[in-house]
Amino acid sequence: MKQYDFVIVGAGLFGAVFAHEANKRGKKCLVIDKRTHLGGNIYCEEIEGINVHKYGAHIFHTNDKAIWDYVNSFVEFNRYTNSPLANFEGELYNLPFNMNTFYQLWKVKTPQEAQDKINEQVAASGITDPQNLEEQAISLVGTDIYHKLIKGYTEKQWGRKATELPAFIIKRLPLRFTFDNNYFNDKYQGIPIGGYNKLTEGLLKGIEVKTSTDFFANREAFQAIADKIVFTGHIDEYYDYCFGKLEYRSLRFENEVLDQENYQGNAVVNYTEADIPFTRIIEHKHFEFGKQSKTVVTKEYPCEWDSGMEAYYPINDDKNTEMFKRYRTLASEEKEVIFGGRLAEYKYYDMHQVVASALVRVKSIFG
Numbered sequence: 001m002k003q004y005d006f007v008i009v010g011a012g013l014f015g016a017v018f019a020h021e022a023n024k025r026g027k028k029c030l031v032i033d034k035r036t037h038l039g040g041n042i043y044c045e046e047i048e049g050i051n052v053h054k055y056g057a058h059i060f061h062t063n064d065k066a067i068w069d070y071v072n073s074f075v076e077f078n079r080y081t082n083s084p085l086a087n088f089e090g091e092l093y094n095l096p097f098n099m100n101t102f103y104q105l106w107k108v109k110t111p112q113e114a115q116d117k118i119n120e121q122v123a124a125s126g127i128t129d130p131q132n133l134e135e136q137a138i139s140l141v142g143t144d145i146y147h148k149l150i151k152g153y154t155e156k157q158w159g160r161k162a163t164e165l166p167a168f169i170i171k172r173l174p175l176r177f178t179f180d181n182n183y184f185n186d187k188y189q190g191i192p193i194g195g196y197n198k199l200t201e202g203l204l205k206g207i208e209v210k211t212s213t214d215f216f217a218n219r220e221a222f223q224a225i226a227d228k229i230v231f232t233g234h235i236d237e238y239y240d241y242c243f244g245k246l247e248y249r250s251l252r253f254e255n256e257v258l259d260q261e262n263y264q265g266n267a268v269v270n271y272t273e274a275d276i277p278f279t280r281i282i283e284h285k286h287f288e289f290g291k292q293s294k295t296v297v298t299k300e301y302p303c304e305w306d307s308g309m310e311a312y313y314p315i316n317d318d319k320n321t322e323m324f325k326r327y328r329t330l331a332s333e334e335k336e337v338i339f340g341g342r343l344a345e346y347k348y349y350d351m352h353q354v355v356a357s358a359l360v361r362v363k364s365i366f367g
């Protein structure tokens, strides 16, 4: 009999949920992570008594009551509602695009006036068969919303001109003809009271963990001590990049402690013009209605990804999708390794989706 039933590689949400559920069923688990902390991308670093979302702003949202109840069973969530703003050339606009935005753009006061304005601009563009992201966006929302609130932001995000990006990236651009700044349509949303680390601690309570421990530094040894490996790292790295390297977009974060209580009055302000190199400023204390005397703000700069950098957004174009499929075929033949989470599945997952996916996997294994 081996020392562990499972060695779980990665202490992010997928690994932590899997470990919790396996442990609950009497299985012996060891969770390792190459980072110096647990939690993966939901980790919060405390600065000036404020929980700073180290790997980008995280807002939990879901329509699934079971998932909401599940995460709330480890830590109570607050009633934070995401209502981001956009700053374009010094003017502020509400997001998502709603009657407040339309009033700020055109001074229109009724849904009909707003709809007429958009229809007029869409018709004037003459675009019937969009060939790129720019044409696609204009054909959905017209020129004003596109130029002020979409173009610069999207080009910074992807590092490419909107005319060089494929139309499929934007499938829909929801327009809301009510005065409602709540970004998500989901029934439940919030932030764990006390920060996301509480959620991770709750999930991993009583389970053996080792941080600063890279699976690949000691691969054979980990395989030797466990019946099964749950792998939530990079799938291409697992197979020694035999089909090539899967590509990502990355982000660079610049934190600043400011000696003032309130910098921007909102957690999230997007900067939608091309000339400002960051895409947004996050003021973390507002996620938890903080009243500390200082504040911490983070500027978020999208950037090219290279080995050694944090991989944030998979680039699901044809080349990478084909490459991933080849890795997935190898993975499906493994008997003793379970692959899951955003890096092993080369997929953008929201938190509620990764929790759900780990629970589905648990069910398929333990019944």
Ligand code: FAD
Residues within 6 Å of the ligand: 009, 010, 011, 012, 013, 014, 015, 032, 033, 034, 035, 039, 040, 041, 042, 055, 056, 057, 058, 059, 060, 061, 213, 214, 215, 216, 232, 233, 234, 251, 312, 313, 340, 341, 342, 343, 349, 350, 351, 352, 354
């Ligand atoms: P991760 O959290 O990345 O965990 C994987 C872990 O594996 C990492 O800790 C890594 O260090 C470890 N690992 C990898 N390789 C090895 C190795 N060789 N050895 C040991 N350990 C290894 N979701 C939302 O619902 N709302 C949001 O507002 C939101 N905002 C986001 C903002 C940004 C910028 C990003 C990038 C994502 C956001 N998400 C959001 C998505 C959310 O971060 C993910 O759903 C979630 O973190 C995925 O968990 P995971 O366990 O799959 O991956």
